[in-house]
Amino acid sequence: xxxxxxxxxxxxxxxxxxxxxxxxxxxxxxxxxxxxxxxxxxxxxxxxxxxxxxxxxxxxxxxxxxxxxxxxxxxxxxxxxxxxxxxxxxxxxxxxxxxxxxxxxxxxxxxxxxxxxxxxxxxxxxxxxxxxxxxxxxxxxxxxxxxxxxxxxxxxxxxxxxxxxxxxxxxxxxxxxxxxxxxxxxxxxxxxxxxxxxxxxxxxxxxxxxxxxxxxxxxxxxxxxxxxxxxxxxxxxxxxxxxxxxxxxxxxxxxxxxxxxxxxxxxxxxxxxxxxxxxxxxxxxxxxxxxxxxxxxxxxxxxxxxxxxxxxxxxxxxxxxxxxxxxxxxxxxxxxxxxxxxxxxxxxxxxxxxxxxxxxxxxxxxxxxxxxxxxxxxxxxxxxxxxxxxxxxxxxxxxxxxxxxxxxxxxxxxxxxxxxxxxxxxxxxxxxxxxxxxxxxxxxxxxxxxxxxxxxxxxxxxxxxxxxxxxxxxxxxxxxxxxxxxxxxxxxxxxxxxxxxxxxxxxxxxxxxxxxxxxxxxxxxxxxxxxxxxxxxxxxxxxxxxxxxxxxxxxxxxxxxxxxxxxxxxxxxxxxxxxxxxxxxxxxxxxxxxxxxxxxxxxxxxxxxxxxxxxxxxxxxxxxxxxxxxxxxxxxxxxxxxxxxxxxxxxxxxxxxxxxxxxxxxxxxxxxxxxxxxxxxxxxxxxxxxxxxxxxxxxxxxxxxxxxxxxxxxxxxxxxxxxxxxxxxxxxxxxxxxxxxxxxxxxxxxxxxxxxx
Amino acid sequence: xxxxxxxxxxxxxxxxxxxxxxxxxxxxxxxxxxxxxxxxxxxxxxxxxxxxxxxxxxxxxxxxxxxxxxxxxxxxxxxxxxxxxxxxxxxxxxxxxxxxxxxxxxxxxxxxxxxxxxxxxxxxxxxxxxxxxxxxxxxxxxxxxxxxx
Numbered sequence: 001x002x003x004x005x006x007x008x009x010x011x012x013x014x015x016x017x018x019x020x021x022x023x024x025x026x027x028x029x030x031x032x033x034x035x036x037x038x039x040x041x042x043x044x045x046x047x048x049x050x051x052x053x054x055x056x057x058x059x060x061x062x063x064x065x066x067x068x069x070x071x072x073x074x075x076x077x078x079x080x081x082x083x084x085x086x087x088x089x090x091x092x093x094x095x096x097x098x099x100x101x102x103x104x105x106x107x108x109x110x111x112x113x114x115x116x117x118x119x120x121x122x123x124x125x126x127x128x129x130x131x132x133x134x135x136x137x138x139x140x141x142x143x144x145x146x147x148x149x150x151x152x153x154x155x156x157x158x159x160x161x162x163x164x165x166x167x168x169x170x171x172x173x174x175x176x177x178x179x180x181x182x183x184x185x186x187x188x189x190x191x192x193x194x195x196x197x198x199x200x201x202x203x204x205x206x207x208x209x210x211x212x213x214x215x216x217x218x219x220x221x222x223x224x225x226x227x228x229x230x231x232x233x234x235x236x237x238x239x240x241x242x243x244x245x246x247x248x249x250x251x252x253x254x255x256x257x258x259x260x261x262x263x264x265x266x267x268x269x270x271x272x273x274x275x276x277x278x279x280x281x282x283x284x285x286x287x288x289x290x291x292x293x294x295x296x297x298x299x300x301x302x303x304x305x306x307x308x309x310x311x312x313x314x315x316x317x318x319x320x321x322x323x324x325x326x327x328x329x330x331x332x333x334x335x336x337x338x339x340x341x342x343x344x345x346x347x348x349x350x351x352x353x354x355x356x357x358x359x360x361x362x363x364x365x366x367x368x369x370x371x372x373x374x375x376x377x378x379x380x381x382x383x384x385x386x387x388x389x390x391x392x393x394x395x396x397x398x399x400x401x402x403x404x405x406x407x408x409x410x411x412x413x414x415x416x417x418x419x420x421x422x423x424x425x426x427x428x429x430x431x432x433x434x435x436x437x438x439x440x441x442x443x444x445x446x447x448x449x450x451x452x453x454x455x456x457x458x459x460x461x462x463x464x465x466x467x468x469x470x471x472x473x474x475x476x477x478x479x480x481x482x483x484x485x486x487x488x489x490x491x492x493x494x495x496x497x498x499x500x501x502x503x504x505x506x507x508x509x510x511x512x513x514x515x516x517x518x519x520x521x522x523x524x525x526x527x528x529x530x531x532x533x534x535x536x537x538x539x540x541x542x543x544x545x546x547x548x549x550x551x552x553x554x555x556x557x558x559x560x561x562x563x564x565x566x567x568x569x570x571x572x573x574x575x576x577x578x579x580x581x582x583x584x585x586x587x588x589x590x591x592x593x594x595x596x597x598x599x600x601x602x603x604x605x606x607x608x609x610x611x612x613x614x615x616x617x618x619x620x621x622x623x624x625x626x627x628x629x630x631x632x633x634x635x636x637x638x639x640x641x642x643x644x645x646x647x648x649x650x651x652x653x654x655x656x657x658x659x660x661x662x663x664x665x666x667x668x669x670x671x672x673x674x675x676x677x678x679x680x681x682x683x684x685x686x687x688x689x690x691x692x693x694x695x696x697x698x699x700x701x702x703x704x705x706x707x708x709x710x711x712x713x714x715x716x717x718x719x720x721x722x723x724x725x726x727x728x729x730x731x732x733x734x735x736x737x738x739x740x741x742x743x744x745x746x747x748x749x750x751x752x753x754x755x756x757x
Numbered sequence: 758x759x760x761x762x763x764x765x766x767x768x769x770x771x772x773x774x775x776x777x778x779x780x781x782x783x784x785x786x787x788x789x790x791x792x793x794x795x796x797x798x799x800x801x802x803x804x805x806x807x808x809x810x811x812x813x814x815x816x817x818x819x820x821x822x823x824x825x826x827x828x829x830x831x832x833x834x835x836x837x838x839x840x841x842x843x844x845x846x847x848x849x850x851x852x853x854x855x856x857x858x859x860x861x862x863x864x865x866x867x868x869x870x871x872x873x874x875x876x877x878x879x880x881x882x883x884x885x886x887x888x889x890x891x892x893x894x895x896x897x898x899x900x901x902x903x904x905x906x
Contacts, residue, residue, distance in 0.1 A: 056852055058822035107844040135822040167883050422854040592840065599881045608848045614806045620767045654855070695855060
């Protein structure tokens, strides 16, 4: 009996122990699963880095000293008086010397080299490289990382890119036994326990780097015993699955180091850009120490708000590193003498381009799975031009700032898409008035009525029938009325509410007359107009209603850009692209996005259209460009919609194409026409960034003929009212007006005689 | 002599011709610019767009440095690395997007790869950018060959 009782007691105990062991085991397995699934998923691997276009340097390249200085500054170059190591540059008047660190591009390795150049009149006048190269690329600016699930633009770093002194200081200050413990420090726990018992609660932590990392990922910041236990078990498990360098790399990329408005700064890579405006690898010892100092309290030690506190903490970091024999004392002493050295807060935080990254992400998603992008450390090379982006940002915010001050209740918004003609490269995007913050990307997502921006498609459809329509064909602008299939009368009105009678075809486009355009479009045939819009590159389907001719179609700014891209490229369709190539770590090219061109329109029809669109900027609705951009010849079209809800301008020069939209998210009236709103922003961007006038080369089958500007009859250069217009051979008007008399006629006769001999 | 070598030789003369000219730009038209006296003021005489009369003067010249890139593309193709050759040529196009010669060379590359439609489009682009002289003849020839497939 006694034995049975004893046996019974033993069995109960055994069961209790067994049960708790099972519970603990299940808990551990669960935690283990959590760690393995998330840590091996995206967090522990390096996401893709997105690069801007590289700056190409060669003799004759368009470049100013100030732009080069901005570019070098963004790339983290230090301006010195003697070139000693890569990442340094000297600017001396118009002479610049650069020591590049070299870079692996998708097609080639650009080696580290010393470059000397002289800049004159906005061009590289002379270029000399120590290896004899005539054409060199600077390394491209990293503009963000692809984190599809988080929509963050972090700059993740690999451990090899992290300066060794930074790693040493971090370990000295936060966890000096990091390389010897197995996730938790027993000594630390014992010390903390004693302190906690003394104070009667749980207040002191003794976290290893591993524990801090676990805490950052999974756990709330409350101080309870269960949380502490969970943290310890998970830390042990992490150590079991990952190497010390993987853990350190994870920590360096994860730890919270500051707050930039709504954006949390995680990781040393982004923090380096945020505080110092340069990559982590380019930081001096004192700057590295400041980042380590921020680990303990990014807000408390904020170098802008609390500089004295930050300096004290930074020097403490340096002292501890010396104490722990992880830093030479003379190096530390030197570093302690230096000021905080943080960049201007506004400069640092403006270096984010969420709208462009948004486009990159969407284009990548056609070819890549989210997991691959966030984990494989790919290098993504884009056409992004930070200099153009910065100009576009300032142009838009200046313009919107001006209008806002007049009427605060109307929240005016805007979107901008800038591309390169011929190549279809998208070089800058603004999705809203504040280019820095991600949010509603109007350039890619705001479908708005395009109004008169549609008119070039109507006129192009006409010019594709050269036997019937030339630029000098008289068309009628009297009141126009059409009975629609639904039984309603459609009677569009001109913006100035006037009729303009008969006028030359090109003038109807230049002045954006609605009555003439509606009549022209509906007599050509709506199916033809719709077909032209599709051939220009708009993929979206829309019904062929009579009002299509006046732009009663909702399109995205990026779709409008595609349409005008084709016009700017002489009728060749090229899909708009942000990405050039995707490269795996190590340099293997994964995907390239080759240039595609497809001729969709006859060169002579496009040539005539471009001539008419140049007239828009010379004598039509955009003639203010004559004094806004006196030195640049451009083609474009204004667009305004009913009640002035949308203000558009789309146009191009020889080296740039841009679409600008201004409007309100609630679709309320802006009080702006295309020319009083969007055109100003457009002109400002082109004034800053475009250097080449439109190059509208007449095809061989086009002749220039003088015609009367009111009747379109053939005329002569010396006649009053005569203007030159291009015609496709065989469609020129006969010369009906003659006004040469006397001597000039005789001279002409001799001229012809000489020519014939 | 191999086909590639022949093509290379054919290309040399127009390269030299282009090499001998400095980079320059020719604005297509004169702009009559009214004095800057205020946004609302209108010029007295409406300026007229003057069409360019001599197309030949406006064909884009390439900067001298571009030719090292075009030659590199040829070497890359000879070495059998078409992808590298194409990306060198595309880089050349990005540097000087209006220079017709780069499009032609890319067109020939696409033709030899059997991408005849792309080759034809690139030949058309070469012509549209005002290719002249020998390059014009070559581009026309490429267009005919590509269209024959």
